[in-house]
Amino acid sequence: xxxxxxxxxxxxxxxxxxxxxxxxxxxxxxxxxxxxxxxxxxxxxxxxxxxxxxxxxxxxxxxxxxxxxxxxxxxxxxxxxxxxxxxxxxxxxxxxxxxxxxxxxxxxxxxxxxxxxxxxxxxxxxxxxxxxxxxxxxxxxxxxxxxxxxxxxxxxxxxxxxxxxxxxxxxxxxxxxxxxxxxxxxxxxxxxxxxxxxxxxxxxxxxxxxxxxxxxxxxxxxxxxxxxxxxxxxxxxxxxxxxxxxxxxxxxxxxxxxxxxxxxxxxxxxxxxxxxxxxxxxxxxxxxxxxxxxxxxxxxxxxxxxxx
Amino acid sequence: xxxxxxxxxxxxxxxxxxxxxxxxxxxxxxxxxxxxxxxxxxxxxxxxxxxxxxxxxxxxxxxxxxxxxxxxxxxxxxxxxxxxxxxxxxxxxxxxxxxxxxxxxxxxxxxxxxxxxxxxxxxxxxxxxxxxxxxxxxxxxxxxxxxxxxxxxxxxxxxxxxxxxxxxxxxxxxxxxxxxxxxxxxxxxxxxxxxxxxxxxxxxxxxxxxxxxxxxxxxxxxxxxxxxxxxxxxxxxxxxxxxxxxxxxxxxxxxxxxxxxxxxxxxxxxxxxxxxxxxxxxxxxxxxxxxxxxxxxxxxxxxxxxxxxxxxxxxxxxxxxxxxxxxxxxxxxxxxxxxxxxxxxxxxxxxxxxxxxxxxxxxxxxxxxxxxxxxxxxxxxxxxxxxxxxxxxxxxxxxxxxxxxxxxxxxxxxxxxxxxxxxxxxxxxxxxxxxxxxxxxxxxxxxxxxxxxxxxxxxxxxxxxxxxxxxxxxxxxxxxxxxxxxxxxxxxxxxxxxxxxxxxxxxxxxxxxxxxxxxxxxxxxxxxxxxxxxxxxxxxxxxxxxxxxx
Numbered sequence: 001x002x003x004x005x006x007x008x009x010x011x012x013x014x015x016x017x018x019x020x021x022x023x024x025x026x027x028x029x030x031x032x033x034x035x036x037x038x039x040x041x042x043x044x045x046x047x048x049x050x051x052x053x054x055x056x057x058x059x060x061x062x063x064x065x066x067x068x069x070x071x072x073x074x075x076x077x078x079x080x081x082x083x084x085x086x087x088x089x090x091x092x093x094x095x096x097x098x099x100x101x102x103x104x105x106x107x108x109x110x111x112x113x114x115x116x117x118x119x120x121x122x123x124x125x126x127x128x129x130x131x132x133x134x135x136x137x138x139x140x141x142x143x144x145x146x147x148x149x150x151x152x153x154x155x156x157x158x159x160x161x162x163x164x165x166x167x168x169x170x171x172x173x174x175x176x177x178x179x180x181x182x183x184x185x186x187x188x189x190x191x192x193x194x195x196x197x198x199x200x201x202x203x204x205x206x207x208x209x210x211x212x213x214x215x216x217x218x219x220x221x222x223x224x225x226x227x228x229x230x231x232x233x234x235x236x237x238x239x240x241x242x243x244x245x246x247x248x249x250x251x252x253x254x255x256x257x258x259x260x261x262x263x264x265x266x267x268x269x270x271x272x273x274x275x276x277x278x279x280x281x282x283x284x285x286x287x288x289x290x291x292x293x294x295x296x297x298x299x300x301x302x303x304x305x306x307x308x
Numbered sequence: 309x310x311x312x313x314x315x316x317x318x319x320x321x322x323x324x325x326x327x328x329x330x331x332x333x334x335x336x337x338x339x340x341x342x343x344x345x346x347x348x349x350x351x352x353x354x355x356x357x358x359x360x361x362x363x364x365x366x367x368x369x370x371x372x373x374x375x376x377x378x379x380x381x382x383x384x385x386x387x388x389x390x391x392x393x394x395x396x397x398x399x400x401x402x403x404x405x406x407x408x409x410x411x412x413x414x415x416x417x418x419x420x421x422x423x424x425x426x427x428x429x430x431x432x433x434x435x436x437x438x439x440x441x442x443x444x445x446x447x448x449x450x451x452x453x454x455x456x457x458x459x460x461x462x463x464x465x466x467x468x469x470x471x472x473x474x475x476x477x478x479x480x481x482x483x484x485x486x487x488x489x490x491x492x493x494x495x496x497x498x499x500x501x502x503x504x505x506x507x508x509x510x511x512x513x514x515x516x517x518x519x520x521x522x523x524x525x526x527x528x529x530x531x532x533x534x535x536x537x538x539x540x541x542x543x544x545x546x547x548x549x550x551x552x553x554x555x556x557x558x559x560x561x562x563x564x565x566x567x568x569x570x571x572x573x574x575x576x577x578x579x580x581x582x583x584x585x586x587x588x589x590x591x592x593x594x595x596x597x598x599x600x601x602x603x604x605x606x607x608x609x610x611x612x613x614x615x616x617x618x619x620x621x622x623x624x625x626x627x628x629x630x631x632x633x634x635x636x637x638x639x640x641x642x643x644x645x646x647x648x649x650x651x652x653x654x655x656x657x658x659x660x661x662x663x664x665x666x667x668x669x670x671x672x673x674x675x676x677x678x679x680x681x682x683x684x685x686x687x688x689x690x691x692x693x694x695x696x697x698x699x700x701x702x703x704x705x706x707x708x709x710x711x712x713x714x715x716x717x718x719x720x721x722x723x724x725x726x727x728x729x730x731x732x733x734x735x736x737x738x739x740x741x742x743x744x745x746x747x748x749x750x751x752x753x754x755x756x757x758x759x760x761x762x763x764x765x766x767x768x769x770x771x772x773x774x775x776x777x778x779x780x781x782x783x784x785x786x787x788x789x790x791x792x793x794x795x796x797x798x799x800x801x802x803x804x805x806x807x808x809x810x811x812x813x814x815x816x817x818x819x820x821x822x823x824x825x826x827x828x829x830x831x832x833x834x835x836x837x838x839x840x841x842x843x844x845x846x847x848x849x850x851x852x853x854x855x856x857x858x
Contacts (some may be wrong), residue, residue, distance in 0.1 A: 031737065031738075031741050033740065033744045034740070045444075045448050045460075047443050047444075047461070047462075047473060048443050048444065048445050048447070050443065050473060051442075082359075083358075084360060084361050084526035085545060089545070090545065093545055093546070093547075149577070152578075152581050153581065156581055157581055157585050163585070164585050164587065165578050165581065165582050168544060252574070253575040254575065254577070255578060256574060256575060256578035256579070256582075258544075258545075258546040258547045262546065262574045263546075
């Protein structure tokens with residue numbers, strides 16, 4: 001187990017270099033001179049462009065710039081934006097908010113999705129099953145920005161139950177509605193995935209054996225059936241945390257949450273490779289670690305799986 | 309002289325609203341009167357994250373520019389709603405020949421750190437900004453001053469070439485001289501009668517001694533010290549900037565409220581939702597989605613404010629392209645665009661069909677009429693015939709990252725159906741790519757150009773745009789008569805005589821149509837039910853001194 005984890009962690013290193021290199025190259029490939037639109041409807045003064053070009057090594061070919069960048073990054077220096085802000089500071093401010101939002105979303109989707117999935121998986125084709133089927137279809141069909149604006153308008157402006165936008169502290173209580181919006185699509189997936197998985201496994205041999213042994217229904221479902229059925233769901237939930245963080249741009253915009261989405265978007269359009277890579281590096285790390293965690297969870301859920 | 313401006317890409321007219329902080333603290337004020345309530349009151353307005361540290365020398369966009377305007381007071385102020393500038397920090401600005409100006413400043417005007425504003429604070433700040441070693445964005449605002457070329461060197465073979473700009477010969481401009489603590493003189497390289505009008509712009513703000521002492525200017529710009537009616541409290545990136553009243557402020561435009569929070573929204577619809585819920589006290593521009601069918605007026609009722617702002621959307625011709633060198637062709641295009649229809653159908657009357665070369669609201673704008681700014685299909689066809697027709701396809705370009713597609717397409721259709729030639733509109737992916745092509749003079753068709761005035765004078769709509777070699781004459785239009793009349797006007801010490809020359813010069817521009825004004829812009833702002841008396845300044849951002857709490 002320990003060796004397995006170590007091996008997986010070592011695998012992170014080439015993945016880390018590969019993704020950062022790729023992202024750096026891609027941002028470089030975005031057309032446009034970083035200073036072309038920076039001074040409004042006129043050209044920037046030569047002296048300004050020259051000053052910035054030297055400061056950020058923009059004259060060098062991008063592989064060389066990448067080496068410079070990685071050199072700084074490995075000493076913990078994320079660099080600065082063209083506006084002179086420390087990227088590490090941006091990351092430190094924006095990440096907690098996005099992470100909080102994604103966690104709230106994940107919890108909501110796990111609770112509602114799993115409950116709906118288990119209930120419908122056990123009683124297929126009943127009224128509840130059809131209700132969940134229709135409502136998940138509904139959730140899948142509505143894009144995030146529609147549900148976001150709707151809930152913001154109804155709850156925030158019409159009924160004044162919540163503030164339309166999230167305050168600077170981004171408290172958990174304020175993030176419930178945005179989290180719900182963010183997770184709504186995934187929630188539908190979780191419900192359907194759980195339902196199918198439960199439905200399949202309820203016909204399996206070990207469930208029949210458990211029932212035949214005379215175990216109470218609660219134990220059959222709670223331990224034997226649910227644990228085994230959760231493997232695909234946990235895989236989905238684990239990778240979904242990364243997707244929720246990366247995909248929160250729209251939700252963050254609607255509720256004015258100071259998260260990473262806006263920074264990444266801004267940095268891509270202004271060709272600030274250092275900012276994009278800095279933020280995405282951390283995102284990639286989250287993704288990889290979540291994947292590792294999911295793999296380790298398999299062993300806990302299914303005793304047949306062992307890591308050596 | 310170069311005029312930029314927080315043109316902010318004029319693209320998505322930056323929403324800048326001020327929102328009342330609204331966060332409690334008001335309960336125990338209930339029993340006292342309105343003036344007490346105002347004196348202790350806090351408001352929240354909307355804004356956008358400044359792109360750079362808060363330095364007047366480095367800020368050319370609206371997000372930071374608005375904060376600077378709150379925190380600083382220049383030599384002159386532009387009164388709300390247009391009209392002639394009035395002296396602010398300046399006691400007097402005098403000249404006899406429009407070339408040498410003597411500026412006297414008021415005594416006892418203080419920076420927020422308690423030090424007095426003296427003549428050298430202006431002179432040193434201007435020299436700092438102009439010096440190319442410092443690489444400041446706003447350097448070109450000092451290009452009129454004698455000795456600018458010594459402190460600001462240009463790259464001899466352009467940005468792409470191998471050579472670098474030489475170091476500046478001198479750290480200071482010879483045209484600036486401190487006479488005593490409260491007097492300094494400005495000598496321009498050439499006479500320029502409208503120079504004083506520019507002095508209210510943020511690039512000309514004074515800087516305190518602590519700025520020059522700071523080794524890291526960017527660090528200083530994260531906690532700036534100005535001399536305006538409000539001072540800096542804190543700045544949380546992407547979240548909010550907090551300002552509070554500067555109680556030692558001695559000039560006229562004092563603020564009555566105490567605290568101002570500028571909430572930095574990433575999305576104007578989020579700000580609008582806060583405005584509707586009265587959590588935000590001022591939004592400078594309501595989102596485009598609320599303009600359709602005048603929904604915002606229904607939503608806001610008496611809280612809706614419509615303001616003229618000095619912005620025009622223009623379609624400019626690349627005169628360096630042979631196909632557009634015939635003025636009759638350019639006239640034909642201008643006459644074939646139905647501006648009224650664009651203003652009403654596409655912009656729901658939030659834009660006005662352009663009738664002149666200068667945006668309405670600028671003093672004297674009606675002296676610069678645009679005779680081809682009307683829809684005249686017969687005249688257009690006749691002009692096209694005189695030009696000998698147009699071969700091939702005409703493509704109108706715009707930047708697709710802001711909402712220009714609809715009106716550019718409408719203009720293209722209007723030209724196509726009137727003249728019977730092939731015209732279409734094509735978007736370039738981003739403003740950066742768009743500007744890059746314009747700067748490199750590589751446009752192959754007429755393109756969208758937004759112009760936002762830097763200072764309220766008609767000259768700003770002529771000098772930078774149509775004089776040969778001017779900073780924003782991107783289409784490379786050149787006419788010796790226009791230049792001569794413009795220079796003549798610039799040399800006149802009397803403003804009225806100067807404006808008469810400018811009008812004459814613009815008349816030639818009007819005849820040659822190097823670009824075509826399409827619509828002038830009005831701003832749709834909104835206020836909360838907590839504030840009263842809110843007025844906007846000449847560019848449409850909130851005038852904090854007018855705000856009172858209900």
